[in-house]
Amino acid sequence: MTRKPARINPDRPEATAFAPATVANVAVGFDVLGFALEGVGDRVRVSVDEDATEAVSVESITGVVTDLPTDPGGNTAAVAVAKMIEALDLDVGLRIALDKGIPLGSGMGGSAASAVGAVVAANGLLVEPLSAEALLPFALEGEAAASGAPHADNAAPCLYGGMTAVVATDPLRIVGVPTPAGLACVVVRPELRIDTKEARAALRDDVPLELSVEQSMRLTGFLIGCHRGDVDLIGQSMKDLIAGPQRAVAITGFDAARDAALGAGALGFAIAGSGPSVFAWVRSIDDGSSVESAIRAAFQSLGLNSQAWVSRLGCAGAHLVGEQAER
């Protein structure tokens, strides 16, 4: 049996997807856990290019970041779509318009969102769209173009929504992790820039056994808390003992921001991905604004401007928007 090549729907020459920002690591799950945010993300439009000379081109990059490569081989969205075109034997050229809502180098999963948004939009053009599971590998190949090695801890929650865990890499297996109803998240990005590759390279190659055991205890408490809806257990467990302390030194004001967040009632506080953004989980969206103010004031007192977002947990993953979303 040979697979039929996938086909573009002739009535649907373009589709646009929204792909949310995400927070990876989540204090206790380095390279494992990640969750999606609401209201902040990238929008990616993919359209059929009748006059294409190459499989994929980047027609525009707008929004909060514009200095990304437009060369298809160096652009995460374009690489992801190119892999998809190749795997599906699509006989068309596609054009990508990227509208970035996620600041560059913020630790909020910007490259994952562009790649995921692009494949979800491209998928919207197909007569028989693929499942989210089938799209993930393409997005990861796109993300690898930016961050060196594909880590699904941003791409998976971006695609599926909610909180996800990478439970195996070979083959890749992603499972969802419940979060108690009502919980919310505050993300604050101080105006510092950290390079993901450098942040990763700064980590020690070894973890002291004792710390690894302590971190396993916290990961265990965190996951049991999430499944039981035990918010206090989640709060007690949300401490990063491994990557966090090594990375926090590069974030001016990290300790002050953490103390401010916890003092204002946050459940837990840690670095978002490899930073410099930080995040706090709060008991309810109403607690978000006081925790947000406390964190921003801590950075401001050190002369650092910041940007902040308050989001529910458990929000949607990447999805088509506009006309295509209705069909």
Place this chain on the structure above:
Amino acid sequence: MTRKPARINPDRPEATAFAPATVANVAVGFDVLGFALEGVGDRVRVSVDEDATEAVSVESITGVVTDLPTDPGGNTAAVAVAKMIEALDLDVGLRIALDKGIPLGSGMGGSAASAVGAVVAANGLLVEPLSAEALLPFALEGEAAASGAPHADNAAPCLYGGMTAVVATDPLRIVGVPTPAGLACVVVRPELRIDTKEARAALRDDVPLELSVEQSMRLTGFLIGCHRGDVDLIGQSMKDLIAGPQRAVAITGFDAARDAALGAGALGFAIAGSGPSVFAWVRSIDDGSSVESAIRAAFQSLGLNSQAWVSRLGCAGAHLVGEQAER
């Protein structure tokens, strides 16, 4: 407010407790996870000694192990009871009769069971018995007399039953972990002896970061599988990448036994505690005997005799037996 000293019930001069054997580490939760077995354990009788010259004495040690210290300062059960007498201001002497069902140095939580059994039995003598939570610290102090440092990963499941997780050590916090209904466990003890202190000392002080991430993925998959009742996810996740490979070299036939167990349909296979016992989880108690035979045959083919136990998961923790249990 001063605490009233605890009082011994004058109508109850002795009590006997059964304390189950336990399997710690459980492949993915080194020093964190442990679960109780059924039908194998220690029986500890504690009785009031009217003519006592010291707070605690060991009157007899019977069963499968008899060469344990009877000196109260070196006996786990006696140390645990002495700590309890001291903390509760009990003005009596207590005598301990230990009937060991757990082989020495087997990796099945023998010292934890003696200590837990002793405090549960002593608790049975009180007018107002303490909660299990209140008993745990005494048992841990007893266990420390044997193994150097108290690790609650055997004592906690021995006391509470089922599977437990140590989610924090300072202060100590234990939570239960559900296991899917029907699952069972096979424990096989090859006739080798490994010293717990030496086994612990043999572990490298550092864990490569990459391995630590892989192990976090498996721990995450294991815990999610347990909460969801996803038996396949549990099976896929039950691999020890850290302590296991370092300790398995001391267990003749480990690889052959693992291959035999998995070949006979076991979900997962690992070292029980610090060994030399090994254990497998199986889908049902009916699968237990074929997996047991496969493991024992693998050891036998290398000239090693073995003993085996098949147990449900989710079984009871330490409890009073005989007349006292009825009251």
